[in-house]
Amino acid sequence: xxxxxxxxxxxxxxxxxxxxxxxxxxxxxxxxxxxxxxxxxxxxxxxxxxxxxxxxxxxxxxxxxxxxxxxxxxxxxxxxxxxxxxxxxxxxxxxxxxxxxxxxxxxxxxxxxxxxxxxxxxxxxxxxxxxxxxxxxxxxxxxxxxxxxxxxxxxxxxxxxxxxxxxxxxxxxxxxxxxxxxxxxxxxxxxxxxxxxxxxxxxxxxxxxxxxxxxxxxxxxxxxxxxxxxxxxxxxxxxxxxxxxxxxxxxxxxxxxxxxxxxxxxxxxxxxxxxxxxxxxxxxxxxxxxxxxxxxxxxxxxxxxxxxxxxxxxxxxxxxxxxxxxxxxxxxxxxxxxxxxxxxxxxxxxxxxxxxxxxxxxxxxxxxxxxxxxxxxxxxxxxxxxxxxxxxxxxxxxxxxxxxxxxxxxxxxxxxxxxxxxxxxxxxxxxxxxxxxxxxxxxxxxxxxxxxxxxxxxxxxxxxxxxxxxxxxxxxxxxxxxxxxxxxxxxxxxxxxxxxxxxxxxxxxxxxxxxxxxxxxxxxxxxxxxxxxxxxxxxxxx
Numbered sequence: 001x002x003x004x005x006x007x008x009x010x011x012x013x014x015x016x017x018x019x020x021x022x023x024x025x026x027x028x029x030x031x032x033x034x035x036x037x038x039x040x041x042x043x044x045x046x047x048x049x050x051x052x053x054x055x056x057x058x059x060x061x062x063x064x065x066x067x068x069x070x071x072x073x074x075x076x077x078x079x080x081x082x083x084x085x086x087x088x089x090x091x092x093x094x095x096x097x098x099x100x101x102x103x104x105x106x107x108x109x110x111x112x113x114x115x116x117x118x119x120x121x122x123x124x125x126x127x128x129x130x131x132x133x134x135x136x137x138x139x140x141x142x143x144x145x146x147x148x149x150x151x152x153x154x155x156x157x158x159x160x161x162x163x164x165x166x167x168x169x170x171x172x173x174x175x176x177x178x179x180x181x182x183x184x185x186x187x188x189x190x191x192x193x194x195x196x197x198x199x200x201x202x203x204x205x206x207x208x209x210x211x212x213x214x215x216x217x218x219x220x221x222x223x224x225x226x227x228x229x230x231x232x233x234x235x236x237x238x239x240x241x242x243x244x245x246x247x248x249x250x251x252x253x254x255x256x257x258x259x260x261x262x263x264x265x266x267x268x269x270x271x272x273x274x275x276x277x278x279x280x281x282x283x284x285x286x287x288x289x290x291x292x293x294x295x296x297x298x299x300x301x302x303x304x305x306x307x308x309x310x311x312x313x314x315x316x317x318x319x320x321x322x323x324x325x326x327x328x329x330x331x332x333x334x335x336x337x338x339x340x341x342x343x344x345x346x347x348x349x350x351x352x353x354x355x356x357x358x359x360x361x362x363x364x365x366x367x368x369x370x371x372x373x374x375x376x377x378x379x380x381x382x383x384x385x386x387x388x389x390x391x392x393x394x395x396x397x398x399x400x401x402x403x404x405x406x407x408x409x410x411x412x413x414x415x416x417x418x419x420x421x422x423x424x425x426x427x428x429x430x431x432x433x434x435x436x437x438x439x440x441x442x443x444x445x446x447x448x449x450x451x452x453x454x455x456x457x458x459x460x461x462x463x464x465x466x467x468x469x470x471x472x473x474x475x476x477x478x479x480x481x482x483x484x485x486x487x488x489x490x491x492x493x494x495x496x497x498x499x500x501x502x503x504x505x506x507x508x509x510x511x512x513x514x515x516x517x518x519x520x521x522x523x524x525x526x527x528x529x530x531x532x533x534x535x536x537x538x539x540x541x542x
Contacts, residue, residue, distance in 0.1 A: 005495070010376060017340070019189045025160070033162075038442060042158055056269065056272040057282075058277075061273055063255045069096075069286075070293065071154070071342055072347045072350075073151060074322055075297060076207070077089075077407055078408070079297065080408070081299020081408065082298040082317045084295075086235050087230065087232060087302070088243050090233060090298045091248045096290045099260040100290070101260060101287065103260050104527060105280070105512065105527060106284065107432060112279045113502075118361055120361065120365045121535040123440070125499050125503060127494075128437035130441045131437060135444065136362075138422065139265075140390070141147075143358050145394075146411060146414050147350055148350075148414060149397040150401060151350045152171045153167075153171070154486055155171075155344070156168075157407075167262065171398050200291065200338075205296040208331070215312065216310070217310075222306045224306075225305070226306050230302055231302070233541045250472065250475040251469075252477040254420055257417055257426065258302070259422075260425075262423065265357040268356065270282060281521065281526060294446050300322075301323075304322055349464045355387045358386055359384065362383065363380075363383040416477075417451035417470070417474065420451060420478035421446070422472055424482045429504070435490055438488055438489070450477055454477065
């Protein structure tokens, strides 16, 4: 269906471009279905389908983490932000490695040792059943409305700009194709296809950067033709981008800890790790890859500004067209199809990861509670049904995303309102022994209600006059949630079991006592190197 729509809408593409795009779609869907079915070898085991049988190694985990994270929102949004505001949006990429270090050191060991299938399952073991139910619901909602909805809409906007395909057709076609191999193959299919798509995505993005650098005259050509402030990461409070340095350092840890350490869609790759060392090194590998997006996603937008200032291109009428403009004006004939494949790779990898997580959450955390005797075979069927329903809901929601002034900023805003209570509950749960189940569920409920209220204030900001930046709002909400959690926990202490007590660090330094691989493969060495590299980059581009 989708290939026919592409052929009908892509009148400006030559035969080579069309062939590349169609072949990519056929190959990636075929590989996903074949891998998933082959990996189970005729069985329908729940852990095989949802967690790849606990067989994932660090390269696949790292590539899949990166691929699920990077979507068309990043390709389009970062190019737009680079064109308008320079490197500052790159903070959302360069702050991520610090949180991936936190995942590798503090959270991944508990996840693997407890052998949980989902993060709500982890919360039940640490707190109580109510926390599990609430987080499962929040995680499903965030997967549909944040991961899938925004990705589908952004991808559809770009495909319309490049190929003339109606937005609704693009959304439906991409969802059906991605849902096909996700439903059939499970997590193994998702991870294998994500690994391939990461390579395609990076290759396509690097092509844009290379051709842009050649045309603009290298780094010197950029420096000479854009404002110096656009090549800095840390900005003062009066910066037009509305991302002052303090909002980044206060707000990002709140959304980053939820996203990288407590969001099922992302962390599910870690839950499927072969062992603890693979679970730790995989996120660190992803952290090193996260250095690249600033140079291959944000920098192209800055290069476009330089090219326009050089007089090589006319100014854009709409900044959101920056990425499609770069594709059509920089790449030689025949490579447009490669970039279209890269766009689809970003879209499909994010959507497939979110769909698989929804299936796992609904099956393990909700349905199995109602019917605890459900067989693994029936559980997989229920997961597939949940995936299909989630696809339909996401298609409907994606039609309303145009309400936001900026797609990327709209996505960040939603995360800032969802993350605070979850971040507070996980953070205190792992590091504070006295954090109680009563405190956790009260925090999740109150924090979710407050987040929804703030979302409504921003959604109707023309009537409410709401002006607070989302990153700061997220920080303040998290501080409120931490205060609520501490107060309720002090009033109603937690009664630990041996299981729950084992999921709290008695001393934060205990996280580095477990043996690692020899040499540079040791997770402690890799963590130190990654931390040092990121600090150096911030010093250079401050």
